[in-house]
Amino acid sequence: xxxxxVEDDAEVARFVKKGLQEAGHKVEHTGSGRDxxxxxxxxxxxxxxxxxxxxxxxxxxxxxxxxxxQGNRTPVLFLSALSAVDExxxxxxxxxxxxxxxxxxxxxxxxxxxxxxxxxxxxVPATKLRVADLELDLLxxxxxxxxxxxxxxxxxxxxxxxxxxxxxxxxxxxxLLEKVWDYHFDPQTNVIDVHVSRLRQKIDRGFDKPLIHxxxxxxxxxxxxx
Amino acid sequence: MIGMFSAPLLVLALGVAATAEGPPRxxxxxxxxxxxxxxxxxxxxxxxxxxxxSLAAExxxxxxxxxxxxxxxxxxxxxxxxxxxxx
Amino acid sequence: MPDNTxxxxxxxxxxxxxxxxxxxxxPPRLLKSAGFRFAVLFAAMFASAAIALVAVLWWATAxxxxxxxxxxxxxxxxxxxxxxxxxxxxAVAESIEERxxxxxxxxxxxxxxxxxxxxxxxxxxxxxxxxxxxxxxFRTVVRHDGFEVEARLHRVDLPGLRLLVGRxxxxxxxxxxxLTEGVIWASGAVILFALLGAWLLRSxxxxxxxxxxxxxxxxxxxxxGSRVALSxxxxxxxxxxxxxxxxxxxxxxxxxxxxxxxxAIAHDLRTPIARARAKLEDAVGAARxxxxxxAAIEExxxxxxxxxxxxxxxxxIAEAEAGARRAAFAPFDLVPVLRxxxxxxxxxxxxxxxxxxxxxxQQLAMVGDRDLVLQAVANLLDNAIKFTPPGGxxxxxxxxxxxxxxxxxxxxxxxxxxxxxxxAGERFxxxxxxxxxxxSGLGLSLVVAVxxxxxxxxxxxxxxxxxxMPGLRAELRFPLP
Numbered sequence: 001x002x003x004x005x006v007e008d009d010a011e012v013a014r015f016v017k018k019g020l021q022e023a024g025h026k027v028e029h030t031g032s033g034r035d036x037x038x039x040x041x042x043x044x045x046x047x048x049x050x051x052x053x054x055x056x057x058x059x060x061x062x063x064x065x066x067x068x069x070q071g072n073r074t075p076v077l078f079l080s081a082l083s084a085v086d087e088x089x090x091x092x093x094x095x096x097x098x099x100x101x102x103x104x105x106x107x108x109x110x111x112x113x114x115x116x117x118x119x120x121x122x123x124v125p126a127t128k129l130r131v132a133d134l135e136l137d138l139l140x141x142x143x144x145x146x147x148x149x150x151x152x153x154x155x156x157x158x159x160x161x162x163x164x165x166x167x168x169x170x171x172x173x174x175x176l177l178e179k180v181w182d183y184h185f186d187p188q189t190n191v192i193d194v195h196v197s198r199l200r201q202k203i204d205r206g207f208d209k210p211l212i213h214x215x216x217x218x219x220x221x222x223x224x225x226x
Numbered sequence: 227m228i229g230m231f232s233a234p235l236l237v238l239a240l241g242v243a244a245t246a247e248g249p250p251r252x253x254x255x256x257x258x259x260x261x262x263x264x265x266x267x268x269x270x271x272x273x274x275x276x277x278x279x280s281l282a283a284e285x286x287x288x289x290x291x292x293x294x295x296x297x298x299x300x301x302x303x304x305x306x307x308x309x310x311x312x313x
Numbered sequence: 314m315p316d317n318t319x320x321x322x323x324x325x326x327x328x329x330x331x332x333x334x335x336x337x338x339x340p341p342r343l344l345k346s347a348g349f350r351f352a353v354l355f356a357a358m359f360a361s362a363a364i365a366l367v368a369v370l371w372w373a374t375a376x377x378x379x380x381x382x383x384x385x386x387x388x389x390x391x392x393x394x395x396x397x398x399x400x401x402x403x404a405v406a407e408s409i410e411e412r413x414x415x416x417x418x419x420x421x422x423x424x425x426x427x428x429x430x431x432x433x434x435x436x437x438x439x440x441x442x443x444x445x446x447x448x449x450x451f452r453t454v455v456r457h458d459g460f461e462v463e464a465r466l467h468r469v470d471l472p473g474l475r476l477l478v479g480r481x482x483x484x485x486x487x488x489x490x491x492l493t494e495g496v497i498w499a500s501g502a503v504i505l506f507a508l509l510g511a512w513l514l515r516s517x518x519x520x521x522x523x524x525x526x527x528x529x530x531x532x533x534x535x536x537x538g539s540r541v542a543l544s545x546x547x548x549x550x551x552x553x554x555x556x557x558x559x560x561x562x563x564x565x566x567x568x569x570x571x572x573x574x575x576x577a578i579a580h581d582l583r584t585p586i587a588r589a590r591a592k593l594e595d596a597v598g599a600a601r602x603x604x605x606x607x608a609a610i611e612e613x614x615x616x617x618x619x620x621x622x623x624x625x626x627x628x629x630i631a632e633a634e635a636g637a638r639r640a641a642f643a644p645f646d647l648v649p650v651l652r653x654x655x656x657x658x659x660x661x662x663x664x665x666x667x668x669x670x671x672x673x674x675q676q677l678a679m680v681g682d683r684d685l686v687l688q689a690v691a692n693l694l695d696n697a698i699k700f701t702p703p704g705g706x707x708x709x710x711x712x713x714x715x716x717x718x719x720x721x722x723x724x725x726x727x728x729x730x731x732x733x734x735x736x737a738g739e740r741f742x743x744x745x746x747x748x749x750x751x752x753s754g755l756g757l758s759l760v761v762a763v764x765x766x767x768x769x770x771x772x773x774x775x776x777x778x779x780x781x782m783p784g785l786r787a788e789l790r791f792p793l794p
Contacts, residue, residue: 101625103617103618103621105614105618155656181653181657183653183684183687184684191657191658191660191661191691191695194660194661194663194664195657195660197660197664198660198663198664217611217614
C-alpha cells in the first residue's frame with residue numbers, strides 16, 4: 001500500500017515509517033500540514049496517517065475536512081496526543097476513519113492500518129464465513145467446526161464473527177472492545193483475554209489445529225496456518 | 227417657538243419698512259373716543275337709569291382726569307348695561 | 314523525603330504592566346461609563362416626555378385660545394357680512410361702532426374702508442396693514458394702550474369695501490411668555506437633575522461594583538483566596554457577587570485537584586518510573602546475551618504502557634471531576650449498560666470459578682455519560698472479582714428508589730474496614746491487604762468522580778455485617794434525571 005505519514009515529531013515519524021516499510025508498505029512522509037494536504041490531494045495514496053496537531057496553519061482536522069470537501073475518500077488514521085472523547089469525536093466527524101492516541105504500540109497502529117486498507121467489497125455481503133474447517137452461518141447464527149455444531153453465547157458469536165471477518169489481520173484488544181462491545185474505555189485488567197480464552201476452549205480445543213492465535217504485544221489473529 | 231417670534235418680528239420689520247410711522251395704531255383708547263361713547267350714551271334712554279348712570283358718570287370723570295383707558299372701560303360697561311336694560 | 318516544590322507553576326500574568334496598583338482599577342472614563350450612559354438615556358427619555366407634555370399643554374391652552382379667537386373673529390365676520398347684505402354699507406359701519414361701544418374686554422379690532430383704501434368708514438385702527446393684501450388671515454403688530462402687541466386679523470372681502478375683523482392677542486402673548494419661561498426653567502431643572510442623576514448613578518454603580526473589581530484584581534495579583542464582599546442587600550449585585558464567589562470556590566477546588574494530581578504524579582508515579590528505569594539500566598549492564606536484553610526491553614515497554622495507562626486514568630478522573638463532560642450528557646437506558654458490564658466480567662468470574670449474579674429490572678432511564686458509567690461499574694466489578702476468593706459469588710443489582718437510581722456491587726471478599734473505606738476514594742489508595750494485587754489504586758477514585766459528575770455518590774459498606782469475611786458492598790447512587 002502507498003501510505004502518507006504527516007507527522008511533525010521526527011522520532012515518531014521515523015518509527016512509524018520504518019515499521020510500515022518493514023511491513024511491506026511504501027511510505028512517504030512530510031512534517032507540515034500544508035505539504036501534506038498538497039501531497040494527499042495531488043497524488044494517489046491508499047491510506048493517510050495524520051497527526052492531529054501540525055505546524056504551518058493546517059492541522060490534521062482541517063486537512064481531512066479539506067480533502068473530504070474535495071471528494072477525496074482516502075482512508076485516514078489520526079494519531080494524537082489528545083485523548084479526550086470529544087477530540088476523538090471531532091476527529092472522526094471531520095472525516096477520519098480511525099483514531100489512535102499517543103503513546104501507542106506499533107502493533108496497534110499496524111493492525112488498524114491493515115484493517116483500514118481492506119475496503120468493503122461491492123459484492124453481495126456473505127451469509128457464511130469460513131476459515132479452514134470453521135464455519136459461521138450469519139443467518140441461522142450457527143457455528144460448526146469440521147461439521148460438528150458448537151454452542152456459543154451471543155457475545156461469543158459476535159467476537160468470533162469479528163475475528164473471522166478480519167482473518168489474517170491483527171485485531172487488538174482495544175479494537176475488540178470498540179467493535180464487539182461498543183465501548184471506549186480502559187479496562188484495568190485483562191478482561192478481554194478471558195473472553196478470547198473461553199472462546200478458544202470452545203472452538204480450538206479438541207480439533208487438529210488452533211485457529212485463534214495470540215500475537216505477542218499486539219492482540220489476536222484468526223489464521224489457518226500454524 | 228422661534229417661529230412664533232419670527233412672524234411678529236418680520237411684520238415689525240415690514241411695518242417699519244413700509245410705514246415710517248410704525249405699526250397700525252388702535253384708535254379707541256383716547257379722549258376722543260370717550261366723547262364718542264358719551265354721545266352714544268346720551269342717545270340711549272336706558273342710560274339714565276342705574277347702573278348705567280353711575281357707571282357713565284364714573285367713566286366721564288376718569289376720562290376727564292387723564293385716565294382715558296379706565297374711563298373708556300367704564301363707559302363701555304355703561305353702554306352694555308343700558309343695552310341690557312332696553313328691550 | 315518528599316520534595317515539596319509543586320510541579321504546577323502559575324505563569325505570570327500577561328498583563329503585568331497593569332499590576333501597578335492591584336487594588337485600584339481605574340473606573341471607565343465618563344463617556345465610556347455605563348452609569349453615565351444610563352443616566353443620559355434616562356434624561357433623554359424624561360426630556361422627551363417633558364417636551365411632549367409641554368407640547369400637549371401648549372396645544373391645549375395657547376392653541377385653544379387661538380382657536381377661540383379665530384372662532385370669535387369668524388362669527389363676527391359672518392355677522393357683519395350678513396348685516397351688509399341686509400342693509401348695506403352704513404349699517405355695517407354702525408354695527409361696528411356698536412360692537413366697539415360694548416367691548417369691555419378692549420380686545421376687538423375692526424377697520425372698514427372703501428375699496429380704494431383711502432377713506433376710513435369705521436373701526437378702531439388707523440390704517441390698513443400691508444399683510445392684509447397677501448393673506449386673508451394673519452398676525453401683525455399693533456400699538457395698543459402705548460404697547461406694541463400682536464393682533465390676529467381677518468380680511469373679509471365685500472364688494473366695494475374692505476373689512477378687517479380681529480382681536481388683540483395680548484393675553485395669548487402673556488400666556489405664551491409664561492409657558493416659555495416655564496419651559497426654560499424646567500429644561501434647566503431637567504438638565505441639572507440629569508447631570509446629578511448621572512453622577513449619582515455612576516457613583517452608585519461604581520460603589521456596588523467595587524468589591525467585584527477589587528476581588529478580581531486581587532486574584533489577578535495572585536491572592537486566590539480573595540472573595541467578593543456581599544453588601545447584605547440581597548439584590549442583583551449581591552447575586553453577582555455570590556455567583557462569582559461560587560465560581561471562585563469551584564476554581565479553587567479544581568486547582569487543588571490539579572495540584573493534587575500533579576503531586577500524585579510526582580510522588581506515586583516517580584516510583585514506577587524509577588523502577589522501570591532501574592530495570593533497564595540494570596539490563597544494559599548485566600544482560601548476558603541478546604535474548605536477555607530483548608526480554609528486558611520488552612518488560613520496559615510493558616512498564617511504560619502501564620505508566621501510560623495510569624496517566625490516562627488520572628486524566629479521565631480529572632476530566633470527570635472538572636465537570637467538562639456534563640455537556641455531553643444524553644438520556645440512555647442503564648440496564649443494557651449494566652448487562653454489558655456483567656457480560657464483560659462474567660468470563661473473568663468464570664475463570665476464577667466465581668458466580669456472577671445479576672439482578673436487574675426491565676429498564677432504568679437515566680441521563681448521563683454512558684461510557685463513564687460503564688467504566689465505573691466495570692471498575693467495581695473488577696475489584697469485586699479480584700478480591701472474592703475462588704468459589705465465591707459477586708452480585709450486581711440495580712433498582713430505582715424514591716430518590717434516584719442505585720447500582721450495587723457486592724462481593725464475598727474480606728471487605729474494607731471503616732477506616733479504609735473513608736480513604737478508598739482517594740487516588741492511589743491501596744488498602745494494605747490489596748497491595749499485592751494488580752491495579753493502580755485509581756479504580757475507586759474514578760468511580761467516585763463519575764458519581765459526583767452525575768450529582769450522585771458512592772457508598773461503601775459491609776455486604777454481610779458481623780461475619781469473618783463480610784465482603785464489600787459498593788453502592789453507586791444517581792439522583793433522578
